[in-house]
Amino acid sequence: MLMKTQIQLLTFILTNLMASNIPADTLTRDNGAPVGNNQNSKTAGPDGAVLLDDVHLIQKLQRFDRERIPERVVHARGTGAHGVFESTADLSDITRAALFSGAGKKTPLFVRFSSVIHGNHSPETLRDPRGFAVKFYTSEGNWDLVGNNLPVFFIRDAIKFPDMVHSLKPSPYDNKQDSNRFFDFMSHTPESIHMWTHLFSNLGTPSSYRHMDGNSVHAYKFINAKGEQTYVKFRWISLQGVKNLTAAEAKQAQADDFNRYTTDLYAAIDKGDFPSWELRVQLLKPAELDKFDFDALDATKEWRDVPFKTVGKMTLNKMPDNFFQETEQSAFAPASLVPGIEASEDRLLQGRMFSYADTQLHRVGTNGNHLPINRAQTEVRSYNQDGAANAGNTKGGVNYEPSATDGAYKDVAEYSYSERPLTGTTQQRPIKKTLNFRQAGEKFREFSKEDQDHLIANFGGDLGAVKNEAVKTRMAAFAYKADPDYGTRLAAAAGADLAKVKAEAAKLVE
16 A cells, blocks of 8 residues: 555646646657657668667567566665756757756756665765766656766776676675775776776765766767757756865764765755755767767766856755655666657667666566656656556556557657767777776876875775785776876885886876
8 A cells, every 4th residue: 555655746746747748649658758659660770780779669678578577786875855957048959858948947856866886774975986866857758867976987888887886896705895806807997097086086975965066977969859969968066065075084974974965965955955056068069079089978088178058957955755765766767868868879878778777677666667756747658568566547458559549649750769870880899089098197187286195095095905916007007197196106005016007007008
């Protein structure tokens, strides 16, 4: 039986469905976004393979596979809050997304902040990237902007994601996190040095969730009414300012309050001190992608010379009535997109499009999008059926499309995916312009002397525990290649042989 708070929230959503400009007989995906083509899969040209970013196809197959009911790995530790996004710019010239259609437009949302690697009951101030996931309940379905506080990531291809997480998680032998394991993996992943430079700085231990920025990490695509594409990266700027803890302060915080970030967020909102963030975007036309000496869609890189444009403000103003029902059962996936926003060709994002939606089906259940916290505030009209915990009220005998039956749902060509010319052949090769080290060096040089000292101490402490000298040497060589001072100081802190570090760095190619 539904708890009282669930019933109240479900009643509120059902009685306050947002005005929609989608015709009532339009077929939608489970996030309420309209379907443009339900007859043909998205392919790489007329004779090419079916593409993984056909999220409608993937969702249909996922749901179908789970209709007979079979029975969180990362981001387990988290805290959520309700709020509102107010657009401050009209972006209708570059995107048809409803929430950006005019200044002053307000969209309700739910945010979940989290730790990435550490478990559900871990101290919140442990060094870790922080998840920054926002679910916008738009008038054309739910849009999930699933990012981190740091602007880059460890890897650039989703095929390495399970390996990366396995290395960072506790060992299957003794259930302990071990720097020997994750540096063994990362020493074969030179692009990771940029992320390590962020993470081992004090940015890896924010003072609170309120005092950190957020980033999409990936580029997405804005699509306007003409079908024209603009690549976009998103950044949340904390209007409370960015504040971090030193390693010593983070350790003391663990002793003072195991749940420091959760305590802080609840206290601030409860007393009416509502935290807020500006949303800024970076924009590139498709023809501009190749102007850089790195791959612009590489998730280990920032668009450092591309200006930001402020497009809105998010304010968090209410904590959940029930932690489990809302924060824990909230399900975010990059595949939850709306008209006017599509995924870019970023290889890591392409894999996340499938993996995140799939893990939520496993974790929350086949009908997790029926839960009040995940349900679109527009009407969902879908022929996905049955499965565990189905609380729908489907009527009639038609559960397929197309159909000549009156009132049957149908696709609308206006909402079809955008098109982009393709060249080349299928392949399994790395990207051409890697530039693995330069931005890590630029970030190191941007830090103050004090911040550099903290980075070296934090990084050197973990690297110094590595027993394999070749692994230690190679990681220090990544830093040396990024910046000789960085690498020299890290080698000294970790106890690596500097001559060997220099020799290894000389072999590295950007």
